Amino acid sequence: MITQHEQLTNHITRFVKYPGFPGQNYLKHLLFLLVIFSYSSLFAVEKFYFIIRVDDIQSRTNWEPRRITDFQEAVESRGGKVSWAVIPHRLIETQNSDGQLIRDLKASASRGHEIVLHGYNHICPTCGQSGHEMYCSSTATHHSYEKQAEMIRQGMDILWDSLQVIPRSFVPPGHKADTTTFRVLLDHDIDVISTIGSTRDTIYEKLYNLAPNSEYTWTLSESDYMSKLQSALSDIESMRQSQGYYCLLLHDPFIRQGYENGRVIAWTAELMDSLMNRYGRGLAFVTLSEAAEMFNPSPVNVEHAEYSNPRTPVLHPNFPNPFNPSTSLSYSIPQDGHTTLTIFDISGKPVIRLMDTYQAAGNYSLHWDGTSADGQLVSSGVYLFVLRQADKTVTRKMILMK
Ligand SMILES: [Zn+2]
Ligand SMILES: [Zn+2]
The missing domain is CATH 1.10.12 (Lyase 2-enoyl-coa Hydratase; Chain  A, domain 2)
Structure with a gap:
């Protein structure tokens, strides 16, 4: 050969x-x-994606500090991002009526951290227990599609009303979900899940799973601080080799032993520093959705018809992707006509229009330098580029990673 x-x-x-x-x-x-x-x-280094998933934001406690910002700042100052698995109902409970949690999470989302939908209120509608929700693990019975859809919709409504966030990813309460849950998620445009089972793969139709790995800080004492750091580093290395990513699991730092004295924050920060020393530029701290995007790049709404119908424009994947700060976008239009190419952020807000003119059929490519219409460099995150000609629209996603 x-x-x-x-x-x-x-x-x-x-x-x-x-x-x-x-x-x-x-x-x-x-x-x-x-x-x-x-x-x-x-010999280019394969990227290694590291996710920090924090579940159960926010639990009921009066321990101080109650804010998520200390943890977030420790992660952010190291170039990291947090994926907060938020139980929506916590946002409207009396413990949080001062609105501080909403303000903190809103600010967090605007800084590129991810708000992940984590059920609705963590109370099972069948047995009333609080450790699970989408599927009743104590009676081993499935909730109907309507029941689960109601919980997902209520949760999404609260996230929208409080944070103006539409979640893209989902963490099943108590790690329990069934194919009905998967169906409901897809029907509500949530295409990333982080649950047990297949490590990273399409788990059901277009639903992509990124399973979480270990949690080291549920309890964290002074005496097991170093040993947990060592075992985390060796677990992470073996997952890096076999899967190319690691999803570190933590729970609401307000209630975990070690938060009140800053130990969990210090431990996470030390872990991140060690990882950066060890892997350098090969390491990328990303959110759940960003990691899923990296492993499973998929056009947003490109129908199969695009390939069978020659009159539909074709948008090619941008290159490079992820990029920093510029990337090249190319497309083919099968007929003459007015063509626009617009970049949107993940919330659907237009960032800049790169093309808006009558074009002849053919292949085109252009550059985006990562700036918005007013010339500002945009922040890291997922962006959509949308090609439109006549009544045909095609969209793809790309990732700016600084
Ligand atoms: Zn139950
Ligand atoms: Zn939970």
Whole structure:
């Protein structure tokens, strides 16, 4: 079997030996560099994605500090992001009537952290227990589609009313969900789940799963601080090799032993520092949705019809993706017509229109330098680029990662 490298070498040798070619030496050097370059890209470091998932925001306690910001700042100052699995009902409970949690979570979302839907209120409608919700694990019975859809919708409504957030990902309460839950999630445009089972894979139709890994800080004492750090680092290394990602699980730091003296925050920060030392630029701290996007890039609403109907424009994946700060976008339009290409942020707000003119059928490509219409560099996150011609619209997602 002839390898790609041999093919490349043969090709170059033939080309360079072509008799009488002017500037042969110069060309030789150039091609040598090209070979080196293609070699080095073969050895490009595979990215390793690290997710910090914090469940049960926020539990009922009067322990101080009650705010999420201390933890968030420790993560953020290291270039990290938190995926907060929020129990929506907590936002409207009397313990949180001062509105502080809502303000903190809203600010968090605007800084690129993710709000993940975590059920509705953590009370099972069948048995009334609080450890599970979407599926009754104590009576081993399934809730109907209507029952689960009601819980998901109520949860989404609260997130929207309080935070103006539409969640993209879901964490099942008590790690319990069934195929009915999956169906309900997809019907509500939630296409990422973080649950047990297949590690990272499409779990059901278009629903992508990124399973959580261990939790080390449920209780964290001074005496097991170092040993837990060591075992986390070795678990993380083996998951890096086998899966390319690690999802660290924590629970609401307000109630976990070690929060009130800052131990959980210090531990998480020390873990992140060790990871950065160990993996350097190969490491990327991302949210659940961003990681899912990386592993499972998928056009948002590209129907199969796009490929069978030649009159529909085609939007190609941007390159590079993720990018920082610029990326190249290309598309093909099958007929002449007025064409627009617009970038939106994940909440659907237009960022900039890159193309708005009459174009002839053909292939086009253009650059986006990561700035908005008013010339500001936009923040890290998921963006949509939308190509429109006549009544045809195609959309893709891309990720700006700084
Ligand atoms: Zn139950
Ligand atoms: Zn929970």
